[in-house]
Amino acid sequence: MNLFKIAWRNLWRNKRRTLITAASLFFAVFFAIIMRSMALGTYDLMIDSAVRQYSGFIQIQNKEYWKEKTIDELMTNSDSLHRLIENQDGVVSLLPRLESFALASSGNKTKGIILQGINPLVDDKMTGLSSRLVKGKYLTEADNGVVLAQRLSSFLELNVGDTVVLLSQGYHGVTAANIFPVRGIVKVPNPTLDNRLIVTSIEAAQDFYGASNMLTSLVVNIESKYDIDKVMAKVKKQLEGSDLSVLSWTDMNKELKQQIDSDNGSGKIMLAILYMVVFFGVLGTIIMLTAERKKEFAVMVSIGMQRFRLSVLVFIETIFIGFLGMLAGLIAAMPILLYYANSPIRLTGEMAKTYETMGIEPLMGFSLQADIFINQFIIVFFVLIIALIYPTIKIWSFNLINALKS
Amino acid sequence: MKKILVYSILILGIISLMSMNLMQENNDLSAKEIIDKANNNRFGNSSESVMDMTIVRPKWTRSITMKTWTLGKEYSMVIITAPAKEKGQVFMKRKSEMWNWIPKISRMIKLPPSMMSQGWMGSDYTNDDMVNEGALVNEFDHKITKSQIWDGTDCYVIESVPRENSDVIWGKKISWISKDRYLPLKTESYDEDMYLVKTETASKIKEMGGKIIPTLFTIIPADEPNQKTILTMKSIMFDEKITESFFTQQNMKRVK
Numbered sequence: 009m010n011l012f013k014i015a016w017r018n019l020w021r022n023k024r025r026t027l028i029t030a031a032s033l034f035f036a037v038f039f040a041i042i043m044r045s046m047a048l049g050t051y052d053l054m055i056d057s058a059v060r061q062y063s064g065f066i067q068i069q070n071k072e073y074w075k076e077k078t079i080d081e082l083m084t085n086s087d088s089l090h091r092l093i094e095n096q097d098g099v100v101s102l103l104p105r106l107e108s109f110a111l112a113s114s115g116n117k118t119k120g121i122i123l124q125g126i127n128p129l130v131d132d133k134m135t136g137l138s139s140r141l142v143k144g145k146y147l148t149e150a151d152n153g154v155v156l157a158q159r160l161s162s163f164l165e166l167n168v169g170d171t172v173v174l175l176s177q178g179y180h181g182v183t184a185a186n187i188f189p190v191r192g193i194v195k196v197p198n199p200t201l202d203n204r205l206i207v208t209s210i211e212a213a214q215d216f217y218g219a220s221n222m223l224t225s226l227v228v229n230i231e232s233k234y235d236i237d238k239v240m241a242k243v244k245k246q247l248e249g250s251d252l253s254v255l256s257w258t259d260m261n262k263e264l265k266q267q268i269d270s271d272n273g274s275g276k277i278m279l280a281i282l283y284m285v286v287f288f289g290v291l292g293t294i295i296m297l298t299a300e301r302k303k304e305f306a307v308m309v310s311i312g313m314q315r316f317r318l319s320v321l322v323f324i325e326t327i328f329i330g331f332l333g334m335l336a337g338l339i340a341a342m343p344i345l346l347y348y349a350n351s352p353i354r355l356t357g358e359m360a361k362t363y364e365t366m367g368i369e370p371l372m373g374f375s376l377q378a379d380i381f382i383n384q385f386i387i388v389f390f391v392l393i394i395a396l397i398y399p400t401i402k403i404w405s406f407n408l409i410n411a412l413k414s
Numbered sequence: 415m416k417k418i419l420v421y422s423i424l425i426l427g428i429i430s431l432m433s434m435n436l437m438q439e440n441n442d443l444s445a446k447e448i449i450d451k452a453n454n455n456r457f458g459n460s461s462e463s464v465m466d467m468t469i470v471r472p473k474w475t476r477s478i479t480m481k482t483w484t485l486g487k488e489y490s491m492v493i494i495t496a497p498a499k500e501k502g503q504v505f506m507k508r509k510s511e512m513w514n515w516i517p518k519i520s521r522m523i524k525l526p527p528s529m530m531s532q533g534w535m536g537s538d539y540t541n542d543d544m545v546n547e548g549a550l551v552n553e554f555d556h557k558i559t560k561s562q563i564w565d566g567t568d569c570y571v572i573e574s575v576p577r578e579n580s581d582v583i584w585g586k587k588i589s590w591i592s593k594d595r596y597l598p599l600k601t602e603s604y605d606e607d608m609y610l611v612k613t614e615t616a617s618k619i620k621e622m623g624g625k626i627i628p629t630l631f632t633i634i635p636a637d638e639p640n641q642k643t644i645l646t647m648k649s650i651m652f653d654e655k656i657t658e659s660f661f662t663q664q665n666m667k668r669v670k
Contacts, residue, residue: 080471080473080474113521173519173521174519175516175519175521175523177536180469180471180474180476180536181469181476181533181535181536181537182476182497182499182500182536183499183500183503183516183535185516185518185519185521186518186519187518187519218499
């Protein structure tokens with residue numbers, strides 16, 4: 009207890025030294041938190057727009073489907089399968105999907121599109137498609153109309169109430185051709201999908217492709233994306249020996265996963281460099297501090313202070329400085345994080361175009377995940393411990409007489 | 415005397431060379447004639463027929479019923495009559511163009527050249543097969559290579575190589591044509607690298623529509639195991655009164 013009091017007073021005996029050391033830690037923690045939060049927040053947004061709003065985190069498919077993704081390798085939609093999977097922990101709902109390519113035509117304009125047949129009510133709870141309606145109405149149960157992505161609708165010059173002609177090859181080579189009324193237009197955040205997505209009810213899609221009661225996939229909607237591995241393992245176990253396979257979003261969207269991994273890796277290297285610089289800064293002040301206080305230490309030891317207690321004292325002082333810097337950094341970063349976590353930064357100009365060509369919505373998000381902060385605290389703590397090795401050795405080994413004389 | 419002998423030998427030599435040349439041409443002509451005759455035997459001057467097409471795949475099979483009209487080598491029209499989902503779809507070939515009418519979406523589609531090598535209605539027939547049937551006679555050079563017994567029938571084996579500037583997608587075709595009735599019993603199609611692409615065979619020869627013709631056709635692609643397309647002739651009438659004006663876009667929307 010006494011030691012803490014002495015350490016605290018020691019800190020303020022030389023305010024400038026304390027503040028300089030704390031300031032370098034403050035900047036390190038401040039930038040590290042912002043960098044990590046921004047990186048992780050942006051990944052979350054990327055995953056959200058590419059995965060949650062489209063493919064889902066886990067899909068059950070015919071084993072043969074993923075190789076060629078042809079409409080000839082479908083799976084049967086059955087109640088028993090639904091019951092089996094829905095009863096697993098962590099599974100919220102199952103979303104039947106029938107998805108394939110088609111040519112969409114209106115007037116003289118034609119474009120290759122993705123036609124997605126969904127169960128409008130169940131699907132909406134995961135993807136939130138209806139909340140992104142720009143015009144018209146959302147699909148109802150077994151609707152025979154379609155909802156168009158916004159950019160696609162402006163390319164085809166289609167409006168709510170118009171009809172769009174779809175043409176494709178269906179199940180087992182059947183000619184798939186039909187006319188669909190446009191019920192609504194939605195803004196899809198993912199630019200690639202916004203250019204080519206048409207959504208209809210699963211019944212209408214099955215009729216169009218001549219594949220009654222067949223699906224390309226059954227999307228497993230899960231409670232939290234952090235449970236993917238757990239739920240995957242359970243579903244896999246249930247489907248063992250069947251002709252169905254279970255895929256996670258990282259299997260289905262390898263590009264996004266790799267993009268995130270490589271960006272995350274370079275972010276971590278940047279962070280390591282930042283902490284390295286800060287480490288040498290802190291080490292420098294500590295070496296200076298030890299040299300300056302050589303005489304003081306010598307006096308303390310000669311009037312009866314144990315060297316062990318003295319080194320504990322220096323340890324406590326340093327940790328105090330560390331906490332001071334970290335707390336200040338956290339307090340300074342927090343308002344920024346809280347603000348942008350709720351309203352992500354929308355990029356414009358060249359940067360936005362770069363994002364769009366990669367098929368990502370040009371948004372920079374911020375994450376408030378607790379481990380971002382905990383990790384910085386742990387790293388700073390280790391930086392300080394390593395920097396403390398020098399003064400500790402000095403305290404244990406200095407020559408009393410020489411130090412007193414100096 | 416000696417001179418006359420030399421001259422006569424020379425003349426004889428020239429004559430024999432010329433006659434060999436003539437024979438060669440004769441031979442060439444007859445190969446083309448055989449192909450032409452075989453082609454005519456299959457379709458007549460004009461025809462109206464009902465056919466079943468069965469597409470066989472490793473995991474499934476599918477059948478389509480259709481009615482077809484042909485006039486010469488240049489014109490043909492096909493209407494799908496079953497299954498219900500595809501009923502009413504019409505394909506028309508006019509010279510080298512191919513059109514598709516889909517009543518459900520009221521669209522007339524001209525099949526682009528890029529789609530010509532794709533399967534027709536998901537079968538092993540390519541769109542090119544539909545359009546360029548007549549091309550076999552005029553755009554290839556033909557040569558009888560040998561005689562061979564195929565399926566119990568004595569056949570001419572004719573190798574056909576496309577002419578230099580013809581727009582044919584094949585490297586060569588080899589046809590087995592029966593000597594007695596000039597019926598095409600088997601055709602092998604090779605690509606530009608001379609790999610076998612597919613084999614078409616004809617069997618179940620019987621009288622139909624007043625002619626003796628094969629009524630069962632099978633196409634087997636070479637590189638897809640357990641996969642084939644079977645065409646069965648249900649009925650055929652030859653030399654019906656069909657004129658060019660039958661093969662129009664307007665009529666595509668009307669035919670039944």
